[in-house]
Amino acid sequence: MTAQESTGRVALITGASRGIGYGIAEALIARGDRVVITGRNEDALREAADKLGADRVLTVAGKAHDEAHQAEAVERALETFGRLDHLVNNAGTNPVFGPLAEVDLGVARKVFETNVVSALGFAQQVWKAWQKENGGAILNIASVAGLAPSPFVGAYGMSKAAMINLTLQLAHEMAPGVRVNALAPAVVKTKFAAALYEGRETEATASYPLGRLGVPEDIGGAAAFLLSDAAGWITGQTLVLDGGLFLNAGV
Numbered sequence: 542m543t544a545q546e547s548t549g550r551v552a553l554i555t556g557a558s559r560g561i562g563y564g565i566a567e568a569l570i571a572r573g574d575r576v577v578i579t580g581r582n583e584d585a586l587r588e589a590a591d592k593l594g595a596d597r598v599l600t601v602a603g604k605a606h607d608e609a610h611q612a613e614a615v616e617r618a619l620e621t622f623g624r625l626d627h628l629v630n631n632a633g634t635n636p637v638f639g640p641l642a643e644v645d646l647g648v649a650r651k652v653f654e655t656n657v658v659s660a661l662g663f664a665q666q667v668w669k670a671w672q673k674e675n676g677g678a679i680l681n682i683a684s685v686a687g688l689a690p691s692p693f694v695g696a697y698g699m700s701k702a703a704m705i706n707l708t709l710q711l712a713h714e715m716a717p718g719v720r721v722n723a724l725a726p727a728v729v730k731t732k733f734a735a736a737l738y739e740g741r742e743t744e745a746t747a748s749y750p751l752g753r754l755g756v757p758e759d760i761g762g763a764a765a766f767l768l769s770d771a772a773g774w775i776t777g778q779t780l781v782l783d784g785g786l787f788l789n790a791g792v
Contacts, residue, residue: 550574553618554576555579557578565760567757570594578599587600627678628679634651649696653700680721680723716776722780724780724782728754729756731757749786750788751784
């Protein structure tokens with residue numbers, strides 16, 4: 542199937558103007574899907590849409606935790622494309638670096654509001670508007686930080702552990718019509734994760750058996766699989782994408 546053909550399916554991807562979200566949008570469009578991408582910056586969204594193919598992309602700017610934005614994104618998706626098969630909860634934040642014993646509780650609340658509560662909000666909106674009656678799939682972007690201790694980014698790791706549990710809860714509640722899975726990447730080369738590898742990529746890569754960090758295309762390929770009929774008997778699972786990192790960690 543070429544990018545010009547259509548599967549007829551539509552996905553809403555949060556936080557998709559760049560990085561992992563953009564990589565997922567690119568993979569879905571390449572197989573013929575149409576996508577709705579959200580993000581905080583309207584100019585960045587418009588630039589992403591131009592690169593992806595404006596005729597296959599709808600952009601909706603706003604803050605992921607804003608319930609009015611969630612409702613608008615779902616409403617506009619249905620108005621524009623007439624359906625909403627898939628939801629990808631990718632929007633996230635990590636504004637704090639340091640030990641949990643010293644983290645500002647207001648900042649910790651912000652991390653959970655953006656990374657977890659917004660994902661639940663989008664899932665509720667899509668469920669009520671389309672998936673409850675028509676089925677589909679949800680994909681939550683978690684992290685290996687949610688599966689093991691994550692020194693100095695503990696609030697982020699806690700939120701991603703909650704995302705993994707949210708995946709289990711929704712998979713149980715929304716079956717059989719809606720499948721819900723998660724991806725848990727290690728370090729992926731994006732602007733969001735730049736502080737973890739820029740200026741020290743050789744050192745950062747040394748612990749990865751496959752010899753490199755992830756790139757958005759790695760996540761896009763896995764996402765496209767889990768949002769396909771080929772994964773039709775998979776739900777409630779978290780797929781770890783880590784270049785073999787946990788082989789060395791003994792996890």
